[in-house]
């Protein structure tokens with residue numbers, strides 16, 4: 001497989017390409033965000049409206065998890081076709097704003113479909129709505145979850161790895177190798193068989209969900225009901241983008257993508273419709289920024 005560092009291609013030459021900090025670029029176009037820092041800008045707005053105003057070929061990597069249309073506190077379920085068309089709308093915008101060697105990691109789960117499926121993988125329903133090239137499906141497997149009586153207890157969600165150009169994309173394998181190798185000293189013809197920094201982490205990642213509840217709440221838990229685990233997003237940020245890249249999460253939720261991006265020296269922009277979540281993101285990111293600044297002194 002071709003793995004090429006994104007520095008081999010430049011972002012499109014648009015009128016903003018001379019600005020050093022991409023956050024300044026974005027603020028120049030979209031105006032003052034709900035909250036900002038040196039490396040981030042978060043807008044309390046609809047993501048399609050926001051992305052519409054951005055120039056093409058700006059973003060290196062998008063990581064996101066949309067509402068799944070299953071009645072969570074932050075969504076009003078739509079008829080399925082309407083929901084899928086809406087997904088097509090924001091996915092096309094992500095494609096447009098992604099730079100030529102950029103990528104898109106999409107996390108999706110399952111939806112019921114009347115008389116057809118109890119839990120249809122959203123990946124099956126969205127396949128023709130995505131103008132990107134699909135490299136691979138990653139299975140995120142977790143231990144805890146609801147226990148069902150009439151079917152197997154669900155313990156996975158999918159992450160789809162899309163790229164704009166199938167021959168030019170970032171894949172920093174050494175950044176995400178799994179050090180848990182069974183026979184690290186095994187040799188063939190006098191040479192170590194395994195890479196000394198670890199093995200390829202494979203397309204199944206076992207990472208605990210962010211849990212809530214008395215005595216079992218994860219330490220990273222925020223009030224948001226659908227928070228990504230940091231370990232998972234850290235792997236995506238390190239493996240599929242480079243320092244100083246611009247990341248995007250159009251459905252920011254609790255701000256996990258933004259926290260990971262800032263901690264790994266990337267820039268990040270995002271949209272979140274709900275004001276209460278934006279307030280939580282603001283607090284979370286200013287805490288992270290203060291922590292990182294205090295480490296410098």
Ligand SMILES: C[S@@+](CC[C@H](N)C(=O)[O-])C[C@H]1O[C@@H](n2cnc3c(N)ncnc32)[C@H](O)[C@@H]1O
Nearest residue numbers: 046047065074226227228251253254256272273
């Ligand atoms: C699945 S959650 C994202 C959770 C996030 N991955 C995290 O780690 O916290 C989806 C989020 O999208 C937000 N949302 C829904 N429709 C939106 C829209 N049109 N534009 C921006 N945000 C939206 C919801 O309020 C919700 O917080």
